[in-house]
Amino acid sequence: MIGDDITTLGGTQSIVNERKVDRILEIAVQNNFPIISLSEGGGVRLPDGIGVGFARLCGLHKVGCLSTLANWRRRPLFICGVFGHTYGDPAIRSAMADITIMVKDASAAVSAPIVIEAAISEKISEEKLGGSFLHESITGTVDIVTKTEDEAIDSIRRVIKMFRATEAPTDPPDRLTPSLESIVPSNNRKVYDMRKVIVTILDHGEWIEFKPHYGTGLITGIGRVAGKITGILANQPLIAGGAVDAKGLWKSAAFLDFINKRRIPLFVIQDTPGFLIGSEVEKDGMLNAIANHARALDAIDIPMVTLIIRKAYGAAYYFLGMGASGAQFVVAWPNAEISFMAPEIGAVVLTKNVDNEKKEDAMKKAITELSRGTSIWDIAYEGLIDSIILPEQTRKIICHAFQFITEGCNNDIIH
Structure with a gap:
């Protein structure tokens, strides 16, 4: 289970976060445990990800939270739930998952609107940038859209239940x-x-x-x-x-x-x-x-x-x-x-x-x-x-x- 804590520094990612995620993914792959990601975060943490800090995150070593999840031929079943405005690594997980479930008022994109405005002077809302309508109707990234977070959790449970053994x-x-x-x-x-x-x-x-x-x-x-x-x-x-x-x-x-x-x-x-x-x-x-x-x-x-x-x-x-x-x-x-x-x-x-x-x-x-x-x-x-x-x-x-x-x-x- 991978969960981004939006209440702690906006759910952003640091080197310690990466190590924790890589460790749990290693255990999941070794034991064929299904992987569930509850995504709601802001990507790489600033200023941790500037300069040498970014190299620590993804320098000469393999970044398991990206490579392991991307390799669907090797990893176990992977389900991703998108529960809020999600950018960077947590958003990329939604595209890597076997099955992705998204709350209607959530969003997922490579970068947040504030970064986009600063970099290319484009002003856009979270919904228009990467809202549920975009990903369920245009990009096809999302498999299931729910009205509430509780419904999203219920959908994850339904999916897991559907994979029960032959009876x-x-x-x-x-x-x-x-x-x-x-x-x-x-x-x-x-x-x-x-x-x-x-x-x-x-x-x-x-x-x-x-x-x-x-x-x-x-x-x-x-x-x-x-x-x-x-x-x-x-x-x-x-x-x-x-x-x-x-x-x-x-x-x-x-x-x-x-x-x-x-x-x-x-x-x-x-x-x-x-x-x-x-x-x-x-x-x-x-x-x-x-x-x-x-x-x-x-x-x-x-x-x-x-x-x-x-x-x-x-x-x-x-x-x-x-x-x-x-x-x-x-x-x-x-x-x-x-x-x-x-x-x-x-x-x-x-x-x-x-x-x-x-x-x-x-x-x-x-x-x-x-x-x-x-x-x-x-x-x-x-x-x-x-x-x-x-x-x-x-x-x-x-x-x-x-x-x-x-x-x-x-x-x-x-x-």
């Missing part, structure tokens, strides 16, 4: 889920809230969503399936019909890195028209986001189960996790479709040079032709999917799949 499920794995048919419209063009699907499938609907206001076309979080902690990655049809943008891919890639390191099985739910396209998306660095996500996906070596609900179009089908990209079990509902793109879009491309008077007939013919083979039954006929299941069987099949493919996995997930 006998008290929610029957064979429980049927007939309500899914009313939650999900059969019409592919109608939207719905994927969170309702997730809650229906998971044990007692128990789960924690990460970064709900960043990359909103994708949902990430952790829950329990058949008594075991499970990562959840799902499209959100309420946002652009479930299309995936660059922020969603950055969020997903970071999440895949996290669950892969922690050996958490992955449950993917696909209902997507593909990657979001257009000039604005390209300005956001879509190609870089896809490449980074491909790296994270290729590194996955944990149990993965994928469910296709209505549609899985384009490269998003591959990059969100299917058989060829690592899923050990891929199932779909009977009305699902898999294709490079929607037949209606493909028809526009194929008929772009057709005369206007023949366009309507050509479009109808192209749509009919392109619709052939997109049915999940055609795909199953060629053995390109593992099973077709009814919506009411979803929880039952998913639970049995995870029980089978995760048997023998390390139950000590928190380490």
